Amino acid sequence: MNWIMDKTVEVPIDNNTQYSIIAEKLYKKIGKKEVLKGIDLKIKQGEIHVLAGHNGAGKTTLFRILAGLLKYDSGKLLVMGFDPSKNQNEIRKYLGYVPEDSSPYERLTGFENLKLFALIYSNGNESLAEKYIKKGAEISELSYEDLSRKTSEYSNGMKKRLLIARAIMHDPKLVLLDEPTNGLDVFSAYRIRKLIKTMSNSGTTFVIATHNMSEAEMLADKVSFIAYGTVLYSGSVKSAIEEFNSVNLEEAFIKAVGEKYEI
Amino acid sequence: MKNMKSKAIIWKELLDLSRDKRTLAAMILIPFIGLPAIAFLATGLTQTQTTTVYIEVLDRNSTNIAKYISYQLIQYAKINGLRVNVSMSNQAPSSVYNLLLIIPKGFYENISSIDGVGTVYLKSLVGSLQSSEVESIIESIIGQLENNIVTNRVQKLSNISGIKINSSNFLNPINIFTGYYLPSGKPASATQVELSLSARLLEFSLFFVANPAIVFMGDSILGEKERKTLETLISTPSSKTSLIIGKMIASIIIGLITAIADSLGVIIYLSMIAQNGLKLTAGLILVTFSVSALLVVMTAAIITPIVLRSSSVRSAQAMSYLIMMIALGIYFSTLFVDIQRLPYYIEDILLVIPFTHAALAISNYVLGQYLYMAVNFLVMIGFTLLGIYVSIKTFDSERLILSK
Numbered sequence: 001m002n003w004i005m006d007k008t009v010e011v012p013i014d015n016n017t018q019y020s021i022i023a024e025k026l027y028k029k030i031g032k033k034e035v036l037k038g039i040d041l042k043i044k045q046g047e048i049h050v051l052a053g054h055n056g057a058g059k060t061t062l063f064r065i066l067a068g069l070l071k072y073d074s075g076k077l078l079v080m081g082f083d084p085s086k087n088q089n090e091i092r093k094y095l096g097y098v099p100e101d102s103s104p105y106e107r108l109t110g111f112e113n114l115k116l117f118a119l120i121y122s123n124g125n126e127s128l129a130e131k132y133i134k135k136g137a138e139i140s141e142l143s144y145e146d147l148s149r150k151t152s153e154y155s156n157g158m159k160k161r162l163l164i165a166r167a168i169m170h171d172p173k174l175v176l177l178d179e180p181t182n183g184l185d186v187f188s189a190y191r192i193r194k195l196i197k198t199m200s201n202s203g204t205t206f207v208i209a210t211h212n213m214s215e216a217e218m219l220a221d222k223v224s225f226i227a228y229g230t231v232l233y234s235g236s237v238k239s240a241i242e243e244f245n246s247v248n249l250e251e252a253f254i255k256a257v258g259e260k261y262e263i
Numbered sequence: 264m265k266n267m268k269s270k271a272i273i274w275k276e277l278l279d280l281s282r283d284k285r286t287l288a289a290m291i292l293i294p295f296i297g298l299p300a301i302a303f304l305a306t307g308l309t310q311t312q313t314t315t316v317y318i319e320v321l322d323r324n325s326t327n328i329a330k331y332i333s334y335q336l337i338q339y340a341k342i343n344g345l346r347v348n349v350s351m352s353n354q355a356p357s358s359v360y361n362l363l364l365i366i367p368k369g370f371y372e373n374i375s376s377i378d379g380v381g382t383v384y385l386k387s388l389v390g391s392l393q394s395s396e397v398e399s400i401i402e403s404i405i406g407q408l409e410n411n412i413v414t415n416r417v418q419k420l421s422n423i424s425g426i427k428i429n430s431s432n433f434l435n436p437i438n439i440f441t442g443y444y445l446p447s448g449k450p451a452s453a454t455q456v457e458l459s460l461s462a463r464l465l466e467f468s469l470f471f472v473a474n475p476a477i478v479f480m481g482d483s484i485l486g487e488k489e490r491k492t493l494e495t496l497i498s499t500p501s502s503k504t505s506l507i508i509g510k511m512i513a514s515i516i517i518g519l520i521t522a523i524a525d526s527l528g529v530i531i532y533l534s535m536i537a538q539n540g541l542k543l544t545a546g547l548i549l550v551t552f553s554v555s556a557l558l559v560v561m562t563a564a565i566i567t568p569i570v571l572r573s574s575s576v577r578s579a580q581a582m583s584y585l586i587m588m589i590a591l592g593i594y595f596s597t598l599f600v601d602i603q604r605l606p607y608y609i610e611d612i613l614l615v616i617p618f619t620h621a622a623l624a625i626s627n628y629v630l631g632q633y634l635y636m637a638v639n640f641l642v643m644i645g646f647t648l649l650g651i652y653v654s655i656k657t658f659d660s661e662r663l664i665l666s667k
Contacts, residue, residue, distance in 0.1 A: 030665060064494075064664065067498045068498070068660075069494065069497065069498060069660045069661065069664055070660070071661060089502055092499060092500040093500045095498065097494075099494045099495060099498075102491050102492065102494060102495050103490060103491040103492055105275065105279055105490075105492055107278075107279050107282035107283060108275070108278060108279060108282075112275075112278060116271055116272075116274070116275045117499060119267070119268075119270075119271035119274070120268050120271050120272075120499045120500060120501045121499065121500065123267050123268065123500075124267025124268065124270060124271065125267075150282075163495070166495075167495070
């Protein structure tokens with residue numbers, strides 16, 4: 001089924017500031033396993049781009065590469081105009097990242113968690129840090145009492161909201177959220193999705209990894225289907241549904257992956 | 264501005280650890296209270312033992328020798344804080360005794376002649392520590408008795424031969440005068456001799472100083488990985504230098520606090536078990552404190568590259584255990600060995616091990632070798648800088664995140 005691969009656009013690497021992320025034939029091997037097998041991706045500034053994929057598709061590895069935590073083996077990559085394998089520190093100034101399996105410092109209160117990251121993002125500028133903390137507290141929608149408690153006493157939803165608030169309180173240009181609502185109840189998940197929508201309206205680019213297709217449908221301006229380390233499709237939700245002659249994104253994803261890998 | 268980010272990390276680390284009350288209590292209070300408690304068990308309880316040692320002095324001839332030995336035995340036991348029950352008889356005892364001294368028939372005649380040999384039999388009950396002490400006392404009393412017998416014999420021979428003999432000189436023809444000197448050749452003062460003994464104990468206590476920094480540094484980095492906070496932290500604009508320095512400084516601060524508690528505990532312990540206490544001077548305390556502080560810093564710096572290559576706190580601890588064993592080996596050997604007096608090929612190997620220089624710095628101070636001490640400090644600083652350099656240069660977020 002080569003036509004699926006044909007949908008992937010060849011992206012010339014340049015410093016075009018219209019794009020937050022430009023990836024071209026990105027390869028990554030971890031141990032003996034080829035995790036990314038030539039990822040091509042173009043994400044515009046200010047869009048909510050959902051990377052939809054099954055478990056083990058390579059989403060987390062891609063995020064870690066985008067955040068400069070892992071190095072890619074070959075291909076080309078620009079994140080906000082910088083190559084993350086060479087300019088991690090430049091990218092991280094403008095980056096907010098919440099890994100899937102992450103936790104706040106549990107012996108610290110919510111405020112103290114915000115303060116640590118505010119001090120790092122503000123380079124120790126206390127008044128700027130105060131501003132970030134205030135904003136973080138607002139974004140988290142946690143009460144003053146809750147923020148004054150140790151996060152070990154938080155529910156999973158509260159922890160996730162704090163982590164997201166901590167990652168975006170400094171107005172990053174790019175936010176990477178890996179499975180942001182995974183394991184949360186319907187109220188917590190709703191609040192987080194609302195938060196992402198609001199932030200996106202102010203020009204922040206969100207890249208969200210999820211295997212929850214209804215969430216992808218609710219959030220995404222653009223969606224990319226990732227399976228077994230390759231991008232099978234990249235475009236709007238509407239065109240994905242049309243393209244795969246489906247009733248919803250979930251069906252479109254299943255068809256895309258099923259036809260390619262004959263599952 | 265890197266230091267501002269390090270400052271934030273230090274703040275977090277100290278706050279985080281200050282909330283971990285159980286670990287802090289275990290690291291600080293247990294050695295501080297536990298070690299003196301062990302010393303009390305080792306020494307105090309021994310001294311408060313009230314077991315009575317039952318001694319039978321069996322004199323087959325009922326001579327005054329039995330009375331003399333019994334009297335001396337009671338006096339010496341009193342001085343040594345031992346409780347003894349001495350009874351004399353001329354028949355084999357019917358009850359259980361700890362010690363039995365048998366003076367057989369003919370003993371007095373043998374020792375009274377000019378060249379006769381008297382024989383005594385000393386039998387001890389197996390497994391009694393205090394019996395051993397009393398046994399030594401009896402041997403010492405018999406030694407004195409021998410001295411008196413020989414003096415009498417010399418006097419008799421002197422009278423027979425008409426030659427005037429000083430029996431004390433006759434028995435002790437050689438005088439030994441002992442003295443100590445420093446490696447510089449100058450005579451050592453009594454204080455320096457005492458300090459050199461204290462130095463051995465202080466060098467041994469350095470092991471307890473190095474230990475906490477190893478534990479904290481491992482937890483500081485790999486503990487974050489296990490608590491799922493590391494990935495977010497290293498994705499912030501905090502550089503690897505800020506991260507490593509921040510975590511290192513926090514571990515050093517905590518390491519110093521626990522090292523002080525540990526050292527105090529060890530010093531109290533050593534003071535309690537050392538026979539004449541621990542001789543300390545302001546200078547020795549200052550040098551020991553400086554060496555300890557630098558040792559904490561150096562240990563944290565040396566352990567960091569190892570921690571960064573480990574996959575978990577457990578694997579870091581396994582590697583750290585090896586390092587601790589090396590440190591323990593060196594500091595334990597200082598109790599019995601003079602590193603400077605070892606063959607050059609062994610000394611050279613030991614000098615490559617950073618921990619050796621901490622022990623040498625203390626001994627060089629008490630021996631008045633200040634230049635060598637300065638070199639020891641410089642070597643420790645060198646190892647510290649090397650550890651930091653290697654940590655920063657080889658920091659690999661990929662290895663840290665992916666290693667399992």
